[in-house]
Amino acid sequence: MQETIVGAINDALHSEMDADERVLIFGEDIAESGGVFRATDGLKERFGDDRVLDTPLSEIAIVGGAAGLAMYGYRPVAEIQFSGFLPPAFDQLVTHASRIRWRTRGEWSAPLVIRTPYGAGVKALEHHSESLEGVYGHLPGLKVVVPSTPRDAKGLLTAAIRDPDPVLVMEPKQIYRSFRDEVPEESYEEPIGEAAIRREGSELSVISWGAMMYPTLQAVENLGVDAEVIDLRTISPLDDETVVESVKKTGRALIVHEAARTGGFGSELIACINDRALMYLKAPIERITGFDVPVPLLSMEDYYLPNPPRIEEGIKRVLTA
Incomplete structure (x- = not known):
């Protein structure tokens, strides 16, 4: 259905x-x-x-x-x-x-x-x-x-x-x-603790979740890059294996989330990649995030949220570093 x-x-x-x-x-x-x-x-x-x-x-x-x-x-x-x-x-x-x-x-x-x-x-x-x-x-x-x-x-x-x-x-x-x-009509489970690869690629790994998956996928499509897009689906327990194996394959990583930058979950992902895949990296890891302010009201909200142009700029920086 x-x-x-x-x-x-x-x-x-x-x-x-x-x-x-x-x-x-x-x-x-x-x-x-x-x-x-x-x-x-x-x-x-x-x-x-x-x-x-x-x-x-x-x-x-x-x-x-x-x-x-x-x-x-x-x-x-x-x-x-x-x-x-x-x-x-x-x-x-x-x-x-x-x-x-x-x-x-x-x-x-x-x-x-x-x-x-x-x-x-x-x-x-x-x-x-x-x-x-x-x-x-x-x-x-x-x-x-x-x-x-x-x-x-x-x-x-x-x-x-x-x-x-x-x-x-x-x-x-x-x-x-x-x-x-x-969506299947019958009852079923999606496993907690397993990320989903929404798009396979070899140039870079782009990691996101929730509503930010869609501007992320749009940015990748707009640029026509061969990016692997990972949807975490679970914050805890984190499927670090999928993230690490993807970064080992591509050598580059971009993280996209709407939460404020400082202390956001992107920081944990960077630490995870550095711990387990540092020697595979060809460029510094990039983050496209919300800003370190409360979510603004009405007219400024769209400026706060990551959008395809901001994500595209991040992808370009990773690929050219």
Whole structure:
């Protein structure tokens, strides 16, 4: 079937709630109205208000409640309305959900999922456009996935719900409804921790994820270069093997992400490449990123985000260095 990313997410939730009565979903305005982006549309009507619940405006309670439910046998899927609202629940992620398996030496686990729309590109207000995947990817015990296609959105969310540990699913809202793609009707999993090669090439490796995959692919197409384009899909655990093997083959690397430059996940990728493929590099690694400022409002937002011309300039610098 042809589906958008947000439609694929809705389909995954329907499938997993049908298959497993332990799966519950809750969050702000997700039951009665189907959520801000309608990702949970129709679920309350199908599964009732015992399994699909609206919550108070309290992210710490949403995530803390999910951790408790998960420890006692449920499979909660909590929606945080925008990723910029997740920091109030950071304590629950750091102190409890991500380390309960370690703390109890495997006696307890917290198989919860947190879904949250993230990133800029929709002209939203403050706290609605953050891209903090690098922050959450730093937490041992928490898996972080970022789909960029409808097929991956359904498969990765399904895998996250079935995972025995907490998973943060960061959904790039800029491309929620930008396009449709073929998505299997049946339930399936996309493996957490495996990158996807979106385009094979030998001149350089271009690494990105989420909504930035599309300006990246467009820039490569515009220049006509023989670039290998890698979609990470998972921030943690990182598929460093795919990244390193690609760089060993091409000898050049460019990283594209919309998060602020300093301390962004691109820094970790550079360290990984330097650790394991330094002697294969023919040129310094380049980064095309957001700037070290909060995402600007409205008219300046497009300037903040990496776009094909900026990415093209980065590709040229890598290839001519």
